[in-house]
Amino acid sequence: MKILYFHQHFTTPSLGGGTRSYEFARKIIDRGHDVTVVCGRTAELNLPASDSNEVLRGIIDGIDVIQINLPYSNCDGIAKRIWIFLKFAWRGTRIAMNEKYDLLFATSTPLTAGIPGIWMKWFARKKRKFVFEVRDLWPELPKALGMKNPLLLWGMGLLEKLSYREADGCIGLSPGICDGIKQVVPDKTVEMIPNGCDLDIFEPGNRKDLRLEGVLPIDTVAVFTGAHGIANGLEAVLDMALELKQRGRNDIKIAFIGNGRVKPDLVKRAEKEGLDNCLFFDPVPKTVLNKIVSSADIGLMVLKNVPAFYYGTSPNKFFDYIASGLPVVNNYPGWLSDMITENKCGVVVPPDNATAFAEGLIYLADHQEERGTMGANSRILAEKQFSRDQLADKFVDFLESISQS
Secondary structure, three states: OEEEEEOOOOOOOOOOOOOHHHHHHHHHHHOOOEEEEEEEEOOOOOOOEOOOOOEEEEEEOOEEEEEEEEEOOOOOOHHHHHHHHHHHHHHHHHHHHHOOOOEEEEEOOOHHHHHHHHHHHHHOOOOOEEEEEEOOOOOHHHHHOOOOOHHHHHHHHHHHHHHHHHOOEEEEOOHHHHHHHHHHOOOOOEEEOOOOEOOOOOOOOOHHHOOOOOOOOOOEEEEEEOOOOHHHOOHHHHHHHHHHHHOOOOOEEEEEEOOOOOHHHHHHHHHHOOOOOEEEEOOOOHHHHHHHHHOOOEEEEOOOOOHHHHOOOOOHHHHHHHHOOOOEEEOOOOHHHHHHHHHOOEEEOOOOOHHHHHHHHHHHHHOHHHHHHHHHHHHHHHHHHOEHHHHHHHHHHHHHHHHHO
16 A cells, blocks of 8 residues: 655654654554655755755655655744645645555644645545544634634634545544544544654653753753643743742742744743743754653643643643653643543643642652652553554554555
8 A cells, every 4th residue: 555644744753843643654664555755844854855946855764755845833923824834735735646646644733734635535536545634623723722813714614624524534633633523524434543652762761860951950840842832821831930939949940842932922921030940942852852851850731721622632742751751740621631630640730720730740849759659650651552653553554444445
């Protein structure tokens, strides 16, 4: 089977960002199939130049990669990002017109990633299978985050319905996403395959090995990794940090590792309010991030208090934390908070409550033995339920079943 795999934000372990698509593409090859990944220029993959300035093409760890020359950053404004999403969809559709394949797979975000599959289903002479993976529910999440443009919301809603209906099968990354798909297309074949743990990359480490500027050996360090965007609700972490300062708990440090649109505002506020317990660091490759996370004390799961997030997200950082044997402090309800409670691998605090958030960190800082037990439970959960290798096999099994249906 030959698979044409669309993911605009494809990256590799040697670079920053989530590597789900890289790992799944590698598994496709290991299982005896061929795969071509079509991506944008979110990451600098250093592929050889081609005859066209529009695309680069090369082999990365056995994966045939076509990179459309469209730089992208989470720091870009909404209008620029929408324009880049549409250009990627158009150029991707042109690639889908010329490549040979048996199954077209597309993963959001953005939602426009499904356009090549829709086009193929409508207009291609040779009908092939189409599988659509949903990482966020659109337009529910943008609407919940305050988007009010009726034309954009209508377009997102239409594209959502078309992507689900034209796909031969869908993959959802969380229970809420799968339920959301089923509400639109009740009879669709839907498989839940959450993000997973890179157990060979993220492993429990030693606190003595942590090397971050501004951190003392006696400090308890909580890390937040990944995008610093509006959806992440990181003002709540600064509210909590202020509460810690007011209680004199200068021994608890919060390390922010990543980038995004709101990071400059966070840094500015921390400086203005004297929050020297908040430390900000640039994004790092996964092969470096693992050393930082594994030697920290606590992982922070933070999202804006929006009900659509409760069961409709599957953040990579959670799986990195538990693979590293960290107890997790989570500040919003949902399937991940339920899992943390059931498996005793962290502390769940109510949203928009800086006092409870601070007390959760203080409790873990002051109870080192229990913190260690929770961290051990995290690793057990990672190994039992979220091995990336096992989930990648489940992914290929699903593609094979759709291909043969």
